[in-house]
Amino acid sequence: MAENxxxxxxxxxxxxxxxxxxxxxxxxxxxxxxxxxxxxSGPGYDLISYAGTERPAGGVMSTAGGADNHATFLVLVEDVAAVCTRTEQLGGKVLNPPVTTPNGLVFADLLDRSGNRFGVFTPPSA
Incomplete structure (x- = not known):
């Protein structure tokens, strides 16, 4: 994800x-x-690919179980925890604090000051 x-x-x-x-x-x-x-990721998450790309560029997540339907963008960052802190300093909110997946991907879900949801992530180390 996001190698380039x-x-x-x-x-x-x-x-x-x-x-x-x-x-x-x-x-x-x-x-x-x-x-x-x-x-x-296991069941419930599908990768999205489109013409002109070598790698997937997005995903479809099953929201069964009460999660909200959404479409969101994720920004590649150097330090997810630092971005969470800065988000709060700027008046945003951390919806879900940093999580590290078994393969080393780190991500968090945030809200801007207007309530728009977005995410940040750092890919697994090579």
Whole structure:
């Protein structure tokens, strides 16, 4: 994920939906995107690829179980915890504090001062 992106740029996006099949049909039909299960995430998360890219650029997450449907962008950062602190200093909120996945990906979900949701992440070390 995000191997060719510069720090502090939008490097990933995610669509959360209780009906992933409908999202696949909609976005696949609209933009020609393709979808494949993410082998490192397990069931409920599919990678999004589109023409002209070598690697997936986003994901579709199943929101079954009460999570809100959403579409959000994620920014590649050097230090997720530091960005969480700075977000709060600037009047935003940390929705979900930094989490580290088994493969080393670190991410957090944030809100800007207007209530818009976005995420930040640092990819696993090479």
């Amino acid at each position: 992106n510069a720090l502090n740029t939008v490097a990933w996006f995610q669509i959360g939906t209780e009906d992933p099949a409908a999202a696949h049909e909609f976005y696949g039909g609209l933009f020609g995107w393709s979808f494949a299960p993410d082998p490192s």
